[in-house]
Structures are given as structure tokens and as C-alpha cells.
Amino acid sequence: MSDRISEKLTELAKRRGYFFQSSGAYGGVGGFYTFGPQGAALKGNVEDAWRDRFAIAEGHMEIDAPTIMPEPVFEASGHLETFDDMLVECPECEESHRADHIVEDETEYEDAESLPVPEVEEIIAEYELVCPTCGAGLAGAAIEDFNLMFATNIGPGDSQPGYLRPETAQGIFVEFPRLKEYARNTLPFGVTQIGRAYRNEISPRRSIIRTREFTQAELELFVDPETSEPDLTLVEDVSVRLYPATEQQADDGSEVETTIGDAVADGTIADPWIAYFLGIAQEWYASVGVDTDRFRFRQHLAGERSHYASDCWDAESEIDGNWIEIAGFAHRGDYDLSKHQEYSEERFTVFQQYDEPKTVERAVVDPDMSYLGPEFGGDAQAVVEELETLAGRDRAAFEGETVDVEFGDETHEIPVEKTGFAVEEQTEAGEHVVPHVIEPSFGVDRLVYTILHHAYREDEVAGEERTYLDLEPEVAPTFVGVFPLQSDDDLEDEAEGIAAALRAEGLSVTYDDSGNIGRRYRRQDEVGTPFCVTVDYESLEDGGVTVRERDTTDQKRLPIDDLPETLSALRAGEVAFEDLDEE
RNA sequence: GCGCCGGUGGUCUAGUGGCAGGACCUGAGCCUUCCAAGCUCAUGGCCCGGGUUCAAAUCCCGGCCGGCGCACCA
Numbered sequence: 001m002s003d004r005i006s007e008k009l010t011e012l013a014k015r016r017g018y019f020f021q022s023s024g025a026y027g028g029v030g031g032f033y034t035f036g037p038q039g040a041a042l043k044g045n046v047e048d049a050w051r052d053r054f055a056i057a058e059g060h061m062e063i064d065a066p067t068i069m070p071e072p073v074f075e076a077s078g079h080l081e082t083f084d085d086m087l088v089e090c091p092e093c094e095e096s097h098r099a100d101h102i103v104e105d106e107t108e109y110e111d112a113e114s115l116p117v118p119e120v121e122e123i124i125a126e127y128e129l130v131c132p133t134c135g136a137g138l139a140g141a142a143i144e145d146f147n148l149m150f151a152t153n154i155g156p157g158d159s160q161p162g163y164l165r166p167e168t169a170q171g172i173f174v175e176f177p178r179l180k181e182y183a184r185n186t187l188p189f190g191v192t193q194i195g196r197a198y199r200n201e202i203s204p205r206r207s208i209i210r211t212r213e214f215t216q217a218e219l220e221l222f223v224d225p226e227t228s229e230p231d232l233t234l235v236e237d238v239s240v241r242l243y244p245a246t247e248q249q250a251d252d253g254s255e256v257e258t259t260i261g262d263a264v265a266d267g268t269i270a271d272p273w274i275a276y277f278l279g280i281a282q283e284w285y286a287s288v289g290v291d292t293d294r295f296r297f298r299q300h301l302a303g304e305r306s307h308y309a310s311d312c313w314d315a316e317s318e319i320d321g322n323w324i325e326i327a328g329f330a331h332r333g334d335y336d337l338s339k340h341q342e343y344s345e346e347r348f349t350v351f352q353q354y355d356e357p358k359t360v361e362r363a364v365v366d367p368d369m370s371y372l373g374p375e376f377g378g379d380a381q382a383v384v385e386e387l388e389t390l391a392g393r394d395r396a397a398f399e400g401e402t403v404d405v406e407f408g409d410e411t412h413e414i415p416v417e418k419t420g421f422a423v424e425e426q427t428e429a430g431e432h433v434v435p436h437v438i439e440p441s442f443g444v445d446r447l448v449y450t451i452l453h454h455a456y457r458e459d460e461v462a463g464e465e466r467t468y469l470d471l472e473p474e475v476a477p478t479f480v481g482v483f484p485l486q487s488d489d490d491l492e493d494e495a496e497g498i499a500a501a502l503r504a505e506g507l508s509v510t511y512d513d514s515g516n517i518g519r520r521y522r523r524q525d526e527v528g529t530p531f532c533v534t535v536d537y538e539s540l541e542d543g544g545v546t547v548r549e550r551d552t553t554d555q556k557r558l559p560i561d562d563l564p565e566t567l568s569a570l571r572a573g574e575v576a577f578e579d580l581d582e583e
Numbered sequence: 584g585c586g587c588c589g590g591u592g593g594u595c596u597a598g599u600g601g602c603a604g605g606a607c608c609u610g611a612g613c614c615u616u617c618c619a620a621g622c623u624c625a626u627g628g629c630c631c632g633g634g635u636u637c638a639a640a641u642c643c644c645g646g647c648c649g650g651c652g653c654a655c656c657a
Contacts, residue, residue: 007650015594015608027630027647082657087584097654144584148657166657202584202655210656325656462618485616514610518618525618534617546617553618 005456006320010207012467013039016527018452019208031204031212033445038527041477041508043215043448046288047194049474050217050442053284060190060219061182065171067196070154071161076343077170077336079163083148085202086120088141099143102129117143148199150212164198169439171195172220173336177346180222185350187435188223194444208445209324215444222435223273224352225334230272235279236261243298244268255296271311273438274329281315281327281440289472290447291454294318297329315442317450326446332437341434353430360428363391363398366420376412383407387419395423451475455528461553469528470551473571479508480567481524485517485536495535498545498560502533505564507571525550531567531577542583549577557583 014020017036021028035043055062074080088099099120103109107127115123123129125139150164165171172179172191183189194217204210238260247253256268260279269275278297286292300312315327337348365387372380386405390397397403398421402413455469473479482499484491492513499511510529512520517534524532534546539560547563548555558566558580569575 011594021648024630024648028649030648079657084657085655087655089584146584146655148655199656205650464619466619483617487615516615516618516620518620520619521617522619536616538616548617555617 005453006207008467009452009456012526013452018042019448031201031210033208033211038477039448042451042471042475043444045475045477046444046448046451047215047217049284049288050444051192051194053280054217054219054440055192058190058219060192060221061179062192062194063172063175063179064195065168065175065193067165067198068152068154068162069165069170069174071163072343073170073174074149074163076339077173078339079149079166079170080147083166085146085148086117087144087146088124088138089144097131099124102138117145146202148201150198150200166199167197167441168193168195168216168218169220169336169441172218173340176222176337176340176348180350183222187350187352187433188221188228190219190221192217192219208449209319211445217442217444219440221273221438221440222350223438224350224433225436226433227352230276232261232264232272232276235276236264238279238282240278240282241296242268243296245299245301248298248301269313271331271438274311274313274331277329277438277440278313281329285315287472288447288475289451289455289470290317294454296323298323317446317454319450319453324446324450325443326450327440327442330439330441332439334434334436336437337434347432349432349434351430352433354428358428359425361423362426363395363421363423365391366422368418368420371418372414379407383412383414387414391421466522466525468525468550471528471530473530474573476528476530477508478510478524478527478529479531479571481510481512481520481529481532483511483517483520483532483534484513485534487513490540491535491537494539498533498535498563501564502567505568507564507567521548521553531570533563544583547577554578556580559583
């Protein structure tokens with residue numbers, strides 16, 4: 001049964017323009033998909049809904065950064081190193097294994113990933129390591145260096161290497177020094193981005209669930225680790241299904257049905273920001289059509305977490321009995337901003353003012369350059385820097401007649417009186433803080449797939465099998481179909497007029513006069529169009545039309561003049577179809 | 584990347600070393616006063632390359648693509 005839905009969905013997606021493999025005319029290429037007319041509209045609606053909730057409703061700002069960035073960005077982010085896999089193929093059984101993992105498992109080396117390839121090859125030979133699958137010796141087998149990032153060159157030649165971003169996040173982190181200005185140097189503030197990311201996956205699989213180019217919707221929330229707090233009262237009553245790490249590791253562990261408030265109170269979710277976003281996400285996912293019975297939040301196990309995350313929860317949806325990750329909620333700490341501060345020339349901090357200015361004692365130097373200059377020549381400035389460092393680190397060094405300064409390979413004695421050493425009282429209004437980052441990161445393609453999968457329905461209408469998509473009106477690619485009951489010039493004119501009026505209202509409308517009325521209803525059912533409007537001969541007399549609801553196939557007679565308003569209210573969820581009064 | 588299986592109109596599928604069939608869909612027409620009805624007509628196909636052969640969509644080899652398993656998934 002479960003496999004049938006995926007297969008039927010794939011077939012439907014191809015046939016009705018939701019999504020299909022790209023470049024089919026050239027044999028297709030693995031891991032790349034095109035969203036067809038329906039799919040692009042659905043995806044766009046999902047992105048709009050995300051933007052409404054996570055950017056606009058939260059008061060955050062959205063940016064749109066390039067997908068290609070220069071190499072130093074990824075040196076700083078750690079992706080050049082950690083996105084790099086060392087694969088070694090067993091000469092006997094031809095299985096591929098992670099060379100660094102084998103080394104870490106079998107030797108005392110703990111961070112083989114960061115070692116150069118030739119060194120890892122030497123270690124394998126030296127320790128006579130064997131294939132985990134068949135036990136054959138791996139000595140002499142070549143290690144293939146594989147980086148999951150797509151590489152390119154910026155400008156002519158290969159002088160400036162660049163990479164397609166493997167996550168949208170770096171585009172936000174890199175621009176932090178300017179973005180903080182827009183936030184008026186005030187924490188917390190959030191920056192969102194919806195955009196493409198690229199990973200040269202070894203083995204793309206399972207339709208649009210694992211592709212090489214995909215869309216992420218990410219929020220980077222920059223918080224003061226000491227003072228910023230979410231308003232948990234907004235989400236404390238939200239019911240969630242959690243799968244904490246402790247339950248995953250227990251023999252009889254199970255998912256936990258609880259509320260955000262209780263999970264925070266009993267420590268299941270340690271970080272209040274993570275808890276806040278899990279609550280927001282739970283309700284948002286439900287609003288766009290994820291079946292909450294096939295949805296949970298799973299905590300990462302310690303060994304599973306990324307190089308930056310201190311705690312991480314995934315949102316997972318159930319597809320054919322398998323749980324797939326559709327979002328990650330990570331506490332990235334100050335990892336990203338600190339790394340960019342270290343690797344770049346910019347300051348990735350926000351000045352946080354104290355409630356009360358603090359008075360602190362500080363050791364300072366004010367060297368006598370008329371002494372240091374002649375004494376050290378061109379090295380005088382470096383000596384000054386050494387003195388400054390030393391003063392901050394070790395005041396006692398300045399207590400004697402002279403102070404010892406390590407410089408070059410020698411120790412120099414400098415009279416303390418020439419250093420201008422003093423301990424001063426200084427008033428500090430605040431401090432430069434590297435913000436911590438809370439990152440809710442959503443996979444849009446997987447969400448679209450989940451929505452379609454969870455919306456897939458088969459039932460029976462008038463003795464005939466029917467397939468329909470139970471899509472939420474807010475995200476349905478086509479909102480309303482408009483038909484003349486039969487081929488008839490007068491009916492067609494009236495129906496086309498209604499279609500135009502609804503389009504003018506901003507609704508997504510499809511007009512169809514082919515075949516018979518039943519066929520047209522089924523066509524719209526199959527792509528998930530929530531409502532259909534049919535113009536009949538009475539419409540020309542009494543100004544009413546039949547409006548038919550997708551899920552129930554119920555029909556109501558409603559006045560044409562009110563249609564734009566009525567249907568807009570239905571789309572916004574302001575009224576329910578069953579509550580509408582007939583004419 | 585390795586292994587197994589597979590690739591036939593838009594979709595699903597039958598089939599064989601000798602003229603490639605069906606169903607659905609789609610389009611045109613007829614019919615039709617609310618749920619894939621019926622009739623007529625039409626469009627459209629053997630993944631790519633090489634080999635074997637008188638003849639290859641079919642057999643063989645390689646590639647590409649897909650499903651599944653392994654590995655991978657910061």
C-alpha cells in the first residue's frame with residue numbers, strides 16, 4: 001500500500017506537471033528535478049506561507065544572497081574540510097568505505113578527516129587495516145577525495161576558486177557585519193532567506209527527497225546568549241510529538257506526546273529558543289497540510305550532530321513508513337560568526353550596552369618610542385604589541401625594574417619606566433558580544449513532497465474511483481476551476497467572464513470547456529483544486545452558479561456577483577464551505 | 584561509488600532476431616441540463632553509442648537514467 005502511493009504520486013507528478021526529472025531530452029541527469037506548472041505554483045505558495053510566518057510575522061528581515069561564494073568563505077565555515085569525504089574502495093569486494101572512519105575506528109587517530117590523503121593512505125598501510133565488509137587488506141588502495149560542494153572558477157582562469165553554496169546559511173553569516181547595522185546593533189534579530197543550495201551527492205535517491213540542487217528556507221536568529229529569551233507563553237500549549245535522544249537510545253524507548261510548555265519544564269527540550277521554534281513550526285506545518293499524525297520532532301544523537309551544533313532537533317515526516325528529515329532546528333552557538341571573524345578582517349560582534357556602566361581596572365602600556373625606536377629599529381612596533389599583550393596577560397611581569405619581552409628568538413630586557421606601564425580605572429559602557437545563532441532550516445522540496453504525499457486520496461464517487469489531492473486552499477496551485485455546463489456560446493461567455501473576474505481578484509483560476517462536466521471535476525480533483533464553479537442555463541436567468549467542493553463533492557448555489565469575495569474568504573480560511581448560505 | 588533489477592507514445596503496459604500492439608490521456612467533431620458515459624477521426628513510441636547478424640527495439644559490450652540494497656547524507 002505504502003509503495004503504491006509513492007509510485008502513483010510520481011506518475012501523477014509527471015503527468016500533471018508537479019515535478020519531473022530535468023533534461024529528459026538529453027537522457028536525464030541524476031539528482032535534478034524541474035517543478036512543472038502545478039509544482040512551481042505549489043512550491044511558491046509554500047514559500048509565501050513560510051515567509052508570512054517566519055519572516056513577516058516574526059518581524060525578521062529577508063535577504064537574497066548569491067549562490068556562488070569564494071573559497072575563503074568555505075574555509076571559514078568548515079565546509080571545505082568537513083564536506084570532504086575520503087573514500088577507499090576495497091580491491092576484493094569493491095565496497096566503498098570512508099577511509100577516515102576506518103582509521104578512527106581502528107587506530108588512536110581521532111581526527112583522521114583533517115589529515116591529508118597521502119598520510120591516511122600511509123596509516124592504512126602501516127596498521128594493515130582491512131575492509132570492514134570482507135576483511136581484505138586495504139594497503140595500497142587509492143583513496144578518492146570527494147567534496148560534496150560543486151566547485152567552479154570565478155572569472156577567467158582558475159585563479160579564484162568558488163563553490164556553489166551547500167547551504168543558504170553562509171550567505172547570511174557572511175553579511176552579518178552589514179546586517180547588524182540594519183538591525184541597529186540590537187539583539188535579538190533574525191534574517192531569513194529562501195534560496196537554492198547545492199550538494200554533489202554521491203547517490204541522489206527517491207525522487208525529489210534527495211537531490212543535488214534544492215531549495216532551503218532558513219532563519220538565522222542572532223541572540224545575546226546572556227539576555228535574549230523567547231516568549232514561550234505563545235507556544236506553551238502547542239501539542240507536539242517528540243523523540244528525544246534518550247528515548248532513541250533506550251531499549252524500549254518511544255516517542256513522547258507532550259506540549260512545548262511541559263517539554264521545557266521537564267528539560268526534554270533544553271534550549272528555550274529551540275522549543276519556541278518547534279512550537280511555531282508544529283502549527284505552521286499543520287497549516288500547510290502536513291498530516292500531524294505522520295509528523296514528529298526527533299533530537300539528534302550526540303554523534304550525529306553537525307560540526308557546529310550544540311543541540312539539534314529535526315522535524316520529520318513519515319513517507320511510506322520511513323521518516324524523512326524536512327527541517328532542522330539547530331543551536332549553532334557562536335561557531336559561524338566566530339569563524340568568520342577569525343578568517344576575515346571584519347568584526348562579527350554586536351556592542352551590548354550594560355544596564356549600568358562598569359568600572360574595571362586595566363593594565364595598559366604607553367611605551368617611550370624615543371627609547372624603543374633606536375633600540376629595536378624596524379621591530380619596535382612588534383615589541384610594542386608584545387608589551388600590550390603581556391600587560392593584559394601578566395601584570396606581575398612589570399613589577400621589577402625591567403620587564404622581559406620575548407621577541408624573535410631572544411628575550412629582551414626593557415626598563416619598566418620606558419614601557420609607560422600603568423593600571424588604570426576605566427569605565428565600560430558595554431561589551432562586544434559574538435551573538436549566538438538559532439537556526440530553523442526548512443527543506444522546501446521535501447516539504448512539497450510531504451504535502452503531496454499526505455494529501456493523496458482515493459475514494460469513490462457515483463460508483464467510480466476517484467483520485468484527489470486534499471491540499472490546503474492556501475497552498476493549492478490552482479484555487480478554482482470555472483466551467484460552462486455544456487458547449488454553448490452563451491454559457492461559455494458567462495463562464496469566461498466569471499473566470500476573468502476571479503483572476504482580477506487575485507485567485508488562481510483555470511477555465512475548462514472540454515469533454516463533459518464530470519471529467520472536468522475529476523481533472524481538478526487530481527491536481528487538488530479546492531473549488532469548481534459551473535455555469536448552467538439557469539445562471540443566465542437568476543445570476544447564480546453551482547460551486548462544488550473538492551473533498552466532499554458537495555454543491556451549493558451561490559450568486560455570481562458575490563463569487564470573488566466569497567471565494568477569497570474561502571481561500572483565506574475566513575469561512576468554511578459548509579457554513580455558506582445558499583441563495 | 585559498488586551490487587541486483589529495469590528503461591517500449593504524455594502516462595501505464597503487452598511483445599518478439601523479420602511491418603511495434605493495447606488501455607488511459609490529449610486534440611477535433613457529434614452527443615450531453617452537474618461527477619472520468621457513448622460514437623467518429625486524429626496526434627504521438629522501442630534511452631544513447633558500439634558490436635554480432637542478411638536483418639537488432641529484441642542478443643552482446645559500454646554509457647546514461649531509474650528503483651532497491653550497501654556505503655554516504657556536514
